[in-house]
Amino acid sequence: MSGERIGWFFSGALHLGVVVAVVLGLPSFSFHKDDPKPPPVIDIEFTQIADETTVTAPEPEPVQPDPEPTTAAREEYVPEETAESVPLPTPKPAPPKKREPAPKKKPELSERQQLANKIRPKRKPKAPSKFRNLSSVIDKAIKKETAAIPEEKPVEKKVTEKKPDFLAGIRRGKIGAASLRDALSQKLAGCWNFPVGAKGVENLSVTILISLRRDGTLSRSPKYVDVGSLDRDITLRTFAESAKRAVLRCGPYEAEATKLYELGEDSVEFTFSGKEFSGG
Amino acid sequence: MQKIASYILVFVTVLVGFSVSLQAQLKVDITRGTVDPVPIAVPEFAPVVDVETSTGRLSDIGYNISQVISSNLISTGLFRTIDEAAFIEKITAANAPPRFPAWRPLGAQGLVTGRLEMLQNGNLRVEFRLWDVVAEVQMEGVGYTTPVTNWRRIAHVISDRIYTRLTGEEGYFDTRIVYIAESGEALDRVKRLAIMDQDGANQQFLTSGDYLVLTPRFSPNRQEITYLSYFNNKPRVYLFNILSNKSEVLGDFPNMTFAPRFSPDGNKVIMTLAENGNSDIYVMDLRTRKISRLTDHPGIDTSASYSPDGRQIVFNSDRGGSQQLYVMDADGSNVRRISFGKGRYATPVWSPRGDLIAFTKIGDRKFRIGVMRPDGRGERLLTNAYQDEGPTWSPNGRVLMFFRTTPYNNNGTGGKANLWSVDLTGRNERLVATPFNASDPAWSPPLPVTTRGRR
Structure with a gap:
């Protein structure tokens, strides 16, 4: 192989390596779904209650152009035909909660009685311990024994030089990562609200990626990872939004960022799972 | 030749390993949350012009709508409303987003703002917006036009919208x-x-x-x-x-x-x-x-x-x-x-x-x-x-x-x-x-x- 061909080959491999490093290594180059856009203001036609309530929506009336950017609907007033009704008195308020009976006050004591209560009988002097003599006997016996045993010469221990453990750093890193993971999991659980018992919540899961600065603030806004279309599934959307709120509410992550940088990382991927929210 | 190939192999392996180590993130699973009610602020809906209507002053209707919405949301046990005495910002009928830093210290996660207007045909127009105070975005914005006597139903319909938007489930207040x-x-x-x-x-x-x-x-x-x-x-x-x-x-x-x-x-x-x-x-x-x-x-x-x-x-x-x-x-x-x-x-x-x-x-x-x-x-x-x-x-x-x-x-x-x-x-x-x-x-x-x- 000629020197020129080797050069091309080497250059190609180098470029390939650089591309792989850039795509995988820099999170901003990864393909993350953009945030869902906030919904536009929508129009609602407010209908009267009709006898048949599964009727289709009436044809929209021609609407005058609205100078405002908001788009509220209009409706012609149709008098509601309601059944004759008998007015009822105002609803009874909820019965007041029974108060817990207050604890009975102690009868007040006179000054003399208080003084009398303060007087306590003096303690009796303690009886001499039965073990006092016994312990002195034991002490003597120990002295005798130690005198009888000749002093042993200290044995020179062979000091073996520790070999550098290359895996120790990795092990420490693993332990550090596990404790940081636990700490973050607990912290986020305290910031996350989602209603228990929503239908299908046990199957919901969303992953959010955050990047931290050394001071614990977010270096950019949290990103959903492979979340699919949030606009189509309202439950998934609210679930994902509640997770993002939790991430934002829990910040800043000062202590966690310090540990994270010690591990040589600067980003965290949170996976929120609804398994425990089924309510059953 | 073999030597050069092996050098290249080592080089590429090191590069890939380096790149993988660069992209490695700490992965954390969150499986639990809190069941405490979510704090939400519902200031009274502001009239564009406070006029007298067949069912009372427009400002009173605005206050009543916010009260019905608050009551509906509280009744679910999933939300609690923030006392209006704690509000820092006064919501007006102006078409402007709220100042989020004024609502965050109150612990509010959601904010409901609304404006009322009497139209020339005698109908009431109610607009409401639901804001995510934490993410600082509008989550929902809807306008309704209806006879003014329907204000209570409008409050229920708005409650349904808010409930759906925050829980993912259909509301049940307009029932x-x-x-x-x-x-x-x-x-x-x-x-x-x-x-x-x-x-x-x-x-x-x-x-x-x-x-x-x-x-x-x-x-x-x-x-x-x-x-x-x-x-x-x-x-x-x-x-x-x-x-x-x-x-x-x-x-x-x-x-x-x-x-x-x-x-x-x-x-x-x-x-x-x-x-x-x-x-x-x-x-x-x-x-x-x-x-x-x-x-x-x-x-x-x-x-x-x-x-x-x-x-x-x-x-x-x-x-x-x-x-x-x-x-x-x-x-x-x-x-x-x-x-x-x-x-x-x-x-x-x-x-x-x-x-x-x-x-x-x-x-x-x-x-x-x-x-x-x-x-x-x-x-x-x-x-x-x-x-x-x-x-x-x-x-x-x-x-x-x-x-x-x-x-x-x-x-x-x-x-x-x-x-x-x-x-x-x-x-x-x-x-x-x-x-x-x-x-x-x-x-x-x-x-x-x-x-x-x-x-």
Whole structure:
């Protein structure tokens, strides 16, 4: 192989390596779904209650152009035909909660009685311990024994030089990562609200990626990872939004960022799972 | 040559390894959260111009709308509203986003702002926006135009929107409850059919109380109710139209009919007919008035309720020796028992979500409300009072309403029934205020709101 061909080959491999490093290594180059856009203001036609309530929506009336950017609907007033009704008195308020009976006050004591209560009988002097003599006997016996045993010469221990453990750093890193993971999991659980018992919540899961600065603030806004279309599934959307709120509410992550940088990382991927929210 | 290739291999491996180490992130699983109510701020809706309307000053209507929304959200147990005395920013009718830093210190996660305007045609226009205070974005913005007398319904519709946007489930605030209002002493009790909004407002009697009415049930898609009445001392199932105030007998059966309930499409009524001491389940097609028998067993089969897809029916029967729950196909075939716990089971109701069946469990000297899956697994009791019975689901299948009767006592104050609601998780048990004692509640489907444009 000629020197020129080797050069091309080497250059190609180098470029390939650089591309792989850039795509995988820099999170901003990864393909993350953009945030869902906030919904536009929508129009609602407010209908009267009709006898048949599964009727289709009436044809929209021609609407005058609205100078405002908001788009509220209009409706012609149709008098509601309601059944004759008998007015009822105002609803009874909820019965007041029974108060817990207050604890009975102690009868007040006179000054003399208080003084009398303060007087306590003096303690009796303690009886001499039965073990006092016994312990002195034991002490003597120990002295005798130690005198009888000749002093042993200290044995020179062979000091073996520790070999550098290359895996120790990795092990420490693993332990550090596990404790940081636990700490973050607990912290986020305290910031996350989602209603228990929503239908299908046990199957919901969303992953959010955050990047931290050394001071614990977010270096950019949290990103959903492979979340699919949030606009189509309202439950998934609210679930994902509640997770993002939790991430934002829990910040800043000062202590966690310090540990994270010690591990040589600067980003965290949170996976929120609804398994425990089924309510059953 | 081989040497060069091996150098290249090592180099590429090192590069890839370096890149992988660069992209490695700490992965954290979050499987738990807090069940504390979410703090939300609902300042009063601001009028563009504070004018007098047929139902009061516009500023008062704005205040009342915010109060109804707050009350609705609090009643779910999932939200708490922030005291308005703590508000830093005054929300005005100007079309400008709120200052989020003024709401974050209050702990608010959501903020509801609204503006009101009287239009030249005399209608009221209400706009509301829901803001995510933490992420600083608008989550929802909707405008409504309606007669000003409808302000309370608008407040319910807005509450539904907020609830859906924050929980992912349909709301249930723009709904009504039909129930039996009870007055008088135990031996001379007057029972009247009554209707109210789900929050207890707009109470109305639908029947006079001259004859006994029982077990009202809402049509899933019409303003109609079916109920059992002892008119002229003859127990029959009636169909009642709320708007026309007219009722009709649902067929003239020679014997007793009871426990009527609509099918999910509203075209059929399923009920129990007693003949020669034997009670079985029948279904009537309301369009043809044709009746078909679904069960044929010497035991007492009653309290039938359709699954939301209309393919199955749950009912209770004592055919096995004690009152238990059974499920069958809609044509009466494939009957199988689903309840096997200790005690008896009654009044099963299939959830509109389809995933649960609510029931009254009788045992341990108590009547309690419980739920189980349609295959009978996962039984849970949601209440634990002396006598809770007659569950009805909210249209989103999230909340159950039932009636609770206090035990009889020497003071004569016992034996009275009231309406209560409970979340399907068993949390948030609440008394539903009614002007008289109340029993047998039935929840309506959501009232119609036509949406123009994208929902």
